Amino acid sequence: MERPLYLRLRIAVVSAIAASLAVASAAHAAPKKATTTKSKLRRAPKTSGPLPWCAEEFETLPNGLCHIDGGQKEGRRTLVVFLHGAIAKDVDWQWLQERALARQAKQSKFEAIFARAPLGPSGFVWPGTASAQETSEEELIEGWAAARTFLEKRSGEAYDDVFLMGFSSGAYFVSSLALRGRGEFDGYATFAGGSAGWQSASNAVKKAPVYVGVCADDRQTASHSRAFGGALAARGWPNRVDEQKVGHMFSDVHVAHALTYLRSAHPPARLADAAADRRGGVTRASSAAR
Numbered sequence: 001m002e003r004p005l006y007l008r009l010r011i012a013v014v015s016a017i018a019a020s021l022a023v024a025s026a027a028h029a030a031p032k033k034a035t036t037t038k039s040k041l042r043r044a045p046k047t048s049g050p051l052p053w054c055a056e057e058f059e060t061l062p063n064g065l066c067h068i069d070g071g072q073k074e075g076r077r078t079l080v081v082f083l084h085g086a087i088a089k090d091v092d093w094q095w096l097q098e099r100a101l102a103r104q105a106k107q108s109k110f111e112a113i114f115a116r117a118p119l120g121p122s123g124f125v126w127p128g129t130a131s132a133q134e135t136s137e138e139e140l141i142e143g144w145a146a147a148r149t150f151l152e153k154r155s156g157e158a159y160d161d162v163f164l165m166g167f168s169s170g171a172y173f174v175s176s177l178a179l180r181g182r183g184e185f186d187g188y189a190t191f192a193g194g195s196a197g198w199q200s201a202s203n204a205v206k207k208a209p210v211y212v213g214v215c216a217d218d219r220q221t222a223s224h225s226r227a228f229g230g231a232l233a234a235r236g237w238p239n240r241v242d243e244q245k246v247g248h249m250f251s252d253v254h255v256a257h258a259l260t261y262l263r264s265a266h267p268p269a270r271l272a273d274a275a276a277d278r279r280g281g282v283t284r285a286s287s288a289a290r
């Protein structure tokens with residue numbers, strides 16, 4: 001089972017690297033007048049050696065991951081752990097994805113941890129085989145949890161929602177983590193990727209909702225995403241499959257739809273309790289009136 005998935009991931013990695021330079025500017029953003037920011041997004045990647053993982057406008061957390069703050073919806077705090085697409089070594093392509101995610105975070109009001117894949121011969125790519133997962137998976141999950149804990153301690157408030165999302169190489173890894181019951185998340189989202197070939201964990205009682213963003217114009221991954229959505233449905237997993245006429249990217253519309261779906265599918269406990277209290281108050285008032 002490893003070999004077919006590995007081949008699919010290699011195809012996705014090539015597509016992701018080829019598309020990385022266009023992600024931020026092509027993700028359904030409205031055209032704007034030429035600005036300094038725009039020229040930064042379109043410049044050729046630097047290849048002079050190791051570069052900071054986080055772009056200068058974003059916070060670098062103590063463990064090296066990036067914190068992107070798009071604000072929060074009133075009364076509800078959402079954190080997205082985002083797994084990027086494949087990124088070559090010693091370039092600044094990750095900054096393009098970070099800036100696209102920052103725009104989307106402002107649009108849908110959430111904070112994000114922009115994670116970092118292990119560095120291999122092809123660049124920064126997420127684990128795609130059982131052996132690669134055994135080598136680095138636990139450390140990755142612990143790193144995301146540590147970043148979340150740091151942010152919650154600093155703000156003094158817990159997040160109501162914590163969603164795991166992935167693009168391209170990151171999407172295949174997210175689908176694997178979701179089906180195997182790895183990590184504690186309130187929902188998942190995949191964009192331009194996903195694999196149905198992973199065995200669901202028999203002890204995974206909690207089946208958190210999964211949003212599957214199908215990039216219909218991407219010949220490399222569209223069929224994989226559709227198959228992943230079909231596998232979720234066959235296994236009784238709450239999900240939404242959403243096709244959009246876009247290429248290999250995590251588009252603004254996909255990310256906005258993902259946040260809307262996952263938030264509606266996961267009412268935070270404190271909000272559910274408040275709603276129950278309101279219903280109880282109405283019931284008590286009605287009884288008193290009678």
